[in-house]
Amino acid sequence: MKGIFKTPRVGRRAIKVWQRNRDAWFKFYKASLVGNLGEPLLFLVAFGLGLSKFIGNVDGMPYINFIAPGLVVASVMNASSFECTFGSFTRMSSQKTYDAIMVTPVNIEEVAAGDILWGASKGFISAMIILPVLVAFGLMDSPWLIVSPLLFLLEGLMFAAMALIVTSFTPSYDYYAYYFSLVVSPMFFFSGIFFPLSAMPAWVAKAAWFFPLTHAVNVARALSSGNVSASILWDILWMLVFTFAASWVAVNSIKRRLVK
8 A cells, every 4th residue: 555645746748648538539529428418418307307396496496406406517427437437447458558658758647647637528528518408498597607617627537536546446347337336326316416415314414425426516506506605615625635635546546556
């Protein structure tokens, strides 16, 4: 574990890795964009339109408006997580892209950092595709939404780093089922997207506080409703600290796996 706590040597060449991943994505981006838009809208229609007639208002707003901001940040989590699990593992093990890049002056820390940046970008793109649709339908209309791209970027970095930590010790694609079933899915359902955490038993609300997605949902809902208060600063601070720590561990863990 000694190498985990060494400061990564990350420089501007990490951007070159990001650019390489971007250029590769542009070859099939249309299919990717359809997937990014389809799933959140499916949940919005199924839960928002379907349950709104039975649930009524939640926290002073229609149910469909209540879940809309949570679904946007959930799309960031999903896109960033998939990119830095399946995508990064493919580049690292199947395609040997990491090995090819490391033949150049780019070091392994910069390769890992570039992958985190690209994973964050995928999450950011996903949210920025969905957001205008929800705004057009009047589900999110607060002036505070102008700063929401900063939230999407921070959240994308956070979940990309988390996913890359998992990739650093995953021996095969099959092992990602554990991560998505035991980590990502519980966050999706118990981070306050579909119901207020105050409606749940106290121990559930306390456990949910440790979920990264919970803090992203809190900030997104505040920006969407316009009820912005100082309390979201604690959510943002939590996300910043967690993102820094997760990125640190992710970069060094990838280095420990690839550099013997």
